[in-house]
Amino acid sequence: MPKDFEAKTSGIGAPMKRREDIRFLTGRGVYTDDLKIAGQTYAVFVRSQVAHGRIKAINTEAAAAMPGVLAIFTGEDFKDVGGNPAGWLIKSRNGEPMREPKRPVLAHGKVRHVGDAYAAIVAETYEQGRAAAQQLADDTDIEELPAIIDMKAAAADASNRVHDEIPDNLCYDWGWIEDNRAKVEEVFAKAPHVTTLELVNNRLVPNAMEPRASIGEYFPGTGDYKLTTTSQNPHLTRLLVAAFVLGIPENKLTVVAPDVGGGFGSKIYHYGEEALVLAAAKKLGRPVRWTAERSESFLSDAHGRDHVTKIELACEKDGTFLAFRTETYANVGAYLSNFATVTPTFLHGTLMAGPYKVPHVYVNVKTVFTNTAPVDAYRGAGRPEATFSLERVVDQMCRELGLDPFEVRRKNFITPDMFPYTTPVGLAYDTGNYQATLDKVIEIADVAGFEARRQASAKKGKLRGLGLSTWIEACGIAPSHLVGILGARVGLYDAATVRVNATGNISIMVGAHSHGQGHETVFAQIAAEKLGVPESSIEIVHGDTSKIPFGMGSYGSRSLAVCGVAMTKAIDKIVAKGKKIAAHMLEASEADITFEAGKFQVAGTDKAKTFGEIAFSAYVPHNYPLETLEPGLEETAFYDPANFTYPAGAYLCEAEVDPDTGKVTIEAFHCADDFGNVMNPMIVEGQVHGGVGQGIGQALLESTTYDETGQLLTGSYMDYAMPRASDVPFYNVDYSCQTPCTHNPLGVKGCGEAGAIGSPPAVVNAVIDALHRGGITHVKHIDMPVSPQRVWAAIQG
């Protein structure tokens, strides 16, 4: 951590320890499954064992008669309610809207992936529910249909359909920007050099360590419902379950997301289990709870990535980029999860210029339905896929032309004098300094000493390589007017309420949700500095729709850049009102009141009121301008940013390959990031560590494998390789290159996804580099995960 950060002990920029840690470290966190509610019952879902099948009959009789069984639900019970909607309408190149099949609470008519829930049992105990669920499964007749697994085959086969009404299994065929297609073709036709790579961006299972869980309650006296659930955004869940699925009036439903054990995207979405526990609670008049087993999570959480891409780079012989062109098949799984359609399109295609001043880009994405679990945004969401394609093809081009990968990137960077810079894929980067992060990573990684380290490795029979990735992302999603134009069906602002209590302590209700990010600490740091009060007098409240204003939750590295700014706007309103009160109390003009370090002061005098005095006066308005000002001190602000934010950086991976076994060891990993202003460096570092850890997991370990019949072969930690402590090194993280965001007052950009975006190509580039430096020059590419057997097989040729 840079020295100037270490020195600060409070307020913005201080590496403050997290206040939430105390409860987590003492076992007093309260996650959904920790709650016990009087009269609670247990829901157990009956899930399809086949990938694709027609439900012929569900005989509930025997299961219903089993001990403890209270109710059985099937798809039939929900056929008249709404489906779980897609949050983003994408149009195909031909102008047609995407195909949008209904996603029911419980599968009806057909099951479409292994794990697709077609019935649910509610029972007095979990074990009774489980026994009855097995009975019901045995008593269900499902005619198995051929599974549709391979994306390209699915799109080419009109006879076999995931959804009977969608003939070619295509959700859409999207071109970005379609008008540029012809021009890009022309550039490619004339280009002095073209490099082509075919890549797989491997499907990942998010694996937040807390499995999903939901508790539904119904209060017949008032007609109110309560859903306690593992959500990253309780308001969005409320909107979806109330307005779209069950038709509950929004004001009769409270959604609470208590302590949530990680999300990484997978807990953004509304899932059928949430609707089921609510509907069941009403029917039974008793609380209904469900907690996923990990095996269920593997089958039913929204997965991530899963792209097959052909990328081409047209360039001059000196490495100057002329154009990028990609053709991608993106797997959406069996149903459209809430943000499944935007992830492979606008979160991916608009980043296909990277940090480069490439004049022409064309992106084509065909999104395909298959008989697999739904796929949606997972940490980075679209941007890791874009970065991987770009950074791999750039490295390959350098190899083909014998150019230096550092210099080629430097040559093609957008330079600081070019901002604001509009890319050929429609984004307007506000600021950045890509050269600076590249220089920084070269410095901190001791690139100069690499050759000596490589030789030391060679003496041990190991091949050492260096892999670079320079990345950019669009964060802080985002301006509602823009996303609206692009097809979003929601706004993407956020909100905060600052409630100053009479005694001066403060509750701040925020729309963002913390499931590991440390909002309770960081938001309090910012508010404390802005208000000149100690952090300890501020409480951050999140995750409960009955308490917080309508916020859009946490994902897309948006908490600080959107909700944090909403909070500062609300604080600004508090200060403005405080000045009015102070002016009255101090008998001065409002314009003469200054506010600094928690004091309202008449400029140029020693006349002042403390923040506490003003707060007290607002609630005990004995000496108060009641004729012009309302009592109380509570303000809400909604903030809708003008643009995305654009964090960027340069990552260097140093990897060692054991040629005898193919095992790759990450010897060092260096990150130089530009996140703009940093609010709590300790937390920023932690976010980067976590992202890089997940990126290394994707690059080396994690494979989600369905067999040709649609069975998930990596359905537990026995076969899905999660990164463990011994798989990763200490990371070297630097964020001293700062170009503050120009359009938000905190100057922040977001850091939650960076690590997962920048790291996979750095790792793969390092492996390929190691092989080539070791004389194994026939290996052009190895698909992720770059597992020992794949590396070994590639070496064998």
Add this chain to the structure above:
Amino acid sequence: MQNFDFVKPASVAEAVAALGAPGAQALSGGQTLIASMKQNLAAPSVLVSLTGIAALKGVSVAGGVMTVGAATTHAEVAKAAAGVFPGLATLAGGIGDPAVRNRGTIGGSVANNDPAACYPSAVLACGATVVTNRREIAADDFFQGMFTTALEEGEIIVAVRFPIPERAAYAKFEQPASRFSLTGVFVAKYGAKVRVAVTGASNDGVFRWSEGEAALSANYDASAVKGLKVSPDGMIADLHGTPAYRANLVAVMTARAVAAS
């Protein structure tokens, strides 16, 4: 999980009696069995815990032989063997993770004979003797293929007796998810004779690599197996390794075990 009667006998005789009940199943650490029961993939009606039987616990060394009680945990073996039989200590200390090593036992592992388990390789490479409540079984006769052993119904492993080798080591290439051995090799040298046992690689479970044994008996050096090719026939094919990959690892891990011994 289906319910069952839980019994925890204090003697081998009581355990054998308890195991006579219909649907009875022995539990010796349970780090595999309990996971299977949680998935409803195993549903014994009586579970007989062997970890309360004092006679099955502990490690002793006499006359160049290390005797390990069947209910001795991996962690205890790792500790007890550290000075006298470091190859076995390394193996025991590398099974699963610390929590597994505190519960899992040698008897449970050997009786289960998972084709990717570590222990069977040491038992076979050392030509150890599996001592049961009825008889003594030579390692070469004990392992009979994937999850299959010479144990009869009602027969309980009491101890495993290892003749301590002059030199020995275990080299494991871990399956990246489960951390079982993708291929693990135990090499044991007794005078001029070298035995090499391989786990994790074959569909038939642990096996002796006779070609490697011959080469190492002639020249006990990692280089002796360097050029040897292993046939991929009968090797396990799964997501983490093709038969050819595993065949390659047999030679590589053998060389590493020799180098480490």
Add this chain to the structure above:
Amino acid sequence: MKVSLTVNGKPMSGEVEGRTLLSTFLRETLSLTGTHIGCDTSQCGACTVHVDGKQVKSCTIFAADVAGAQVTTIEGMANADGTLGRVQQAFQDHHGLQCGFCTPGMVMASAALLAVNPKPTEAEVRHHLEGNICRCTGYHNIVKAVMAASGQDVSMAAE
């Protein structure tokens, strides 16, 4: 059947079935919900507790099988005055947790390591945490916290 144990220094007992796992007994019967369940194949380690001083996965052990044992859970790791214990404090100081879900298991596993190996190397710490999965931290700060708790200099992992 009735099972009696000492949990965090206090005698506790409750009715269990044969199939009652130690984790279920702790969470449901004793309401000690700090012990978490993160998987069903005995690999994630979120449920790690100490039984007679040794770390075990409480989801892979029957309550009846440890009758009479001394059990320590995350709720028993704070100092007598309620302040964070040494390992807990190091996790807070070095940001060794984010969502907090794997944290109880991490703390219990780390404490078990330090009990037998007071000055572990980085490699030893990483090897010891083999059975504890964290999805948030990339392990950097966890390893750093464990080494710091052992009183070692962790400046090499400062950045």
Add this chain to the structure above:
Amino acid sequence: MELSDSRHIAARPDVVWPAILDPEVLAACIPGCESLTGSVEAGYEAVVVQKVGPVSARFTGVVTLSDIVAGQSLTITGEGKGGAAGFAKGGAKVSLAPDGEGTLLTYEVKANVGGKLAQLGSRIIDGFTKKLADQFFENFAAKVGGPPDAKTTEPEPEEKKQGWLGRLWGKKDTAAETAEGGDA
């Protein structure tokens, strides 16, 4: 998973062929078969118990014979639901040809599993399938051709057979003898 193999049977094809159509022979040869009822024409209903290490599952399902070319070839297909374990499906294309005084039986096996067997057991499924197929045809060869000739491995007498196959092979279904657990 797919595999193919062949084995010599010490009986002529005209002896082997009726045996393969005989449900009693089939029931005796399918490892772990507890019952098999029905006919060639209507298909058979079968109950089969399988045990792999600590895992055991009872499959109920159907066995059908199809593509019958009398005296030459047929396809045996089995499909069973195994409760919590999931399901298993498999088929074997079997053909017979004269081989000296006996018969050369060639088979091509295809098998799939679903549910927890696939989700949790992928590492051993291929090997296990191969073992089951080998065992079936070994049993068949022994049953029809009598004691095997030198080309096949000596099967142990039933009484001495142990482990999963021993138990499956018509012995009482108890799992009492192994001390489970231990290795990760």
